Amino acid sequence: MSHSSTQLIHHPYKPPAGFESVSPPVHKASTIIFPSVAALRSRDWKHKTGYTYGLHGTPTTFTLEERIASLEGGKFCTLAPSGLAAVTLVDMALLKAGDEVLIPDNAYGPNKAFAQAELAAWGISHQLYDAMNPADLAAKLNIKTRLVWLEAPGSITLEFPDLPALVDIVKAHNQSASQSHAQGAVTAIDNTWGAGLAFNAFALGIDISMQALTKYPSGGADVLMGSVVTHSEALHQLLHFCHMRVGFGVSGNDAEGVLRGLNSIGLRYAAQDATTRQLAAWLQGQPQIEAVLHPALPDSPGHAQWKRDCSGAACLFSAVFKPDISSQQIDQFCDSLKLFRLGYSWAGPVSLCVPYDMPALRVARPWPHKGGLVRFAVGLESVADLQADLAQGLARL
Numbered sequence: 001m002s003h004s005s006t007q008l009i010h011h012p013y014k015p016p017a018g019f020e021s022v023s024p025p026v027h028k029a030s031t032i033i034f035p036s037v038a039a040l041r042s043r044d045w046k047h048k049t050g051y052t053y054g055l056h057g058t059p060t061t062f063t064l065e066e067r068i069a070s071l072e073g074g075k076f077c078t079l080a081p082s083g084l085a086a087v088t089l090v091d092m093a094l095l096k097a098g099d100e101v102l103i104p105d106n107a108y109g110p111n112k113a114f115a116q117a118e119l120a121a122w123g124i125s126h127q128l129y130d131a132m133n134p135a136d137l138a139a140k141l142n143i144k145t146r147l148v149w150l151e152a153p154g155s156i157t158l159e160f161p162d163l164p165a166l167v168d169i170v171k172a173h174n175q176s177a178s179q180s181h182a183q184g185a186v187t188a189i190d191n192t193w194g195a196g197l198a199f200n201a202f203a204l205g206i207d208i209s210m211q212a213l214t215k216y217p218s219g220g221a222d223v224l225m226g227s228v229v230t231h232s233e234a235l236h237q238l239l240h241f242c243h244m245r246v247g248f249g250v251s252g253n254d255a256e257g258v259l260r261g262l263n264s265i266g267l268r269y270a271a272q273d274a275t276t277r278q279l280a281a282w283l284q285g286q287p288q289i290e291a292v293l294h295p296a297l298p299d300s301p302g303h304a305q306w307k308r309d310c311s312g313a314a315c316l317f318s319a320v321f322k323p324d325i326s327s328q329q330i331d332q333f334c335d336s337l338k339l340f341r342l343g344y345s346w347a348g349p350v351s352l353c354v355p356y357d358m359p360a361l362r363v364a365r366p367w368p369h370k371g372g373l374v375r376f377a378v379g380l381e382s383v384a385d386l387q388a389d390l391a392q393g394l395a396r397l
């Protein structure tokens with residue numbers, strides 16, 4: 001060790017054993033050094049008893065996986081580099097050529113797009129079902145169905161489905177399939193809205209809970225990550241091995257960002273929920289608005305199911321404008337807002353809005369409204385300021 005460049009790499013410093021910080025340390029690695037060939041050969045990353053390579057996990061990502069699993073009331077967690085990557089991980093781990101996946105018509109759009117493009121090209125078919133009509137799911141389940149996606153509430157339109165009824169239909173289907181020695185279907189929920197806080201997916205009998213950690217767990221609008229949680233070791237192994245083969249690692253710095261956000265997730269969820277309910281109720285009374293979609297509003301589709309199954313609601317609501325307000329006027333309304341910024345995603349500090357062309361997004365159940373729709377995501381600003389912003393925008397119409 002004569003050369004300084006070698007000394008720089010093989011440095012003797014180790015942090016002192018008594019240094020216990022509040023936040024877990026950020027471990028970053030591609031390479032992990034083994035003390036011997038025997039250790040290299042015997043290390044087991046599959047059961048998290050050892051570390052082999054950064055892609056297979058670090059102390060920081062294992063810590064985050066444990067916290068997300070406990071947040072959701074599950075046992076096993078796998079992290080993916082985005083919420084969408086977590087969706088596609090579930091699809092790739094559970095589906096093979098000849099299988100079929102059922103997806104709610106009102107699901108997160110890119111979940112449907114992956115089925116329409118990649119899954120179709122791989123010989124895996126899909127059908128869109130009306131999540132607000134359990135009979136439609138019952139009619140579409142068939143001997144090829146291996147995976148049923150659930151989402152509560154629907155992305156953009158926020159209808160809250162009867163999750164226990166949908167789960168019961170899949171369970172009944174699986175029971176009759178097993179009698180004829182056929183394989184059944186697994187249920188997976190996109191639980192980004194509930195975030196493990198509004199309801200417990202496993203208590204409702206769902207097999208897999210996937211989340212975009214990009215949203216509430218991060219809370220900062222600055223990290224992309226996803227998670228897949230299960231109770232079943234067999235399902236976890238399928239997900240875990242697929243995860244290894246597709247190389248869906250996450251970075252230590254990003255994991256640290258989510259760990260930091262998790263400290264305040266309960267407070268943020270409750271605060272954004274309260275502001276959102278106030279704004280949604282106020283907007284419902286405005287003359288330019290035909291309907292406000294938010295599951296806590298009594299007229300919103302699925303309100304009774306939300307009330308029965310949930311202890312909270314997230315930061316989203318959508319407004320349907322009166323049909324005499326043109327789409328150009330709605331675009332101008334969005335452009336005129338000062339605090340609600342134009343941008344995708346939600347659950348960060350800044351309030352956001354996006355106008356959507358709803359009829360184009362619907363297949364299984366025709367969209368019932370004629371007027372345009374804007375989805376609002378409420379941030380951490382004061383409710384009075386946000387309401388004043390919406391009021392000045394409406395006054396221009």
Ligand SMILES: *Cc1c(COP(=O)(O)O)cnc(C)c1O
Nearest residue numbers: 082083084108192212214224225
């Ligand atoms: C944002 C979102 C995702 C995808 O998360 P990304 O990290 O942006 O890929 C998936 N599902 C829902 C419901 C979302 O809102």
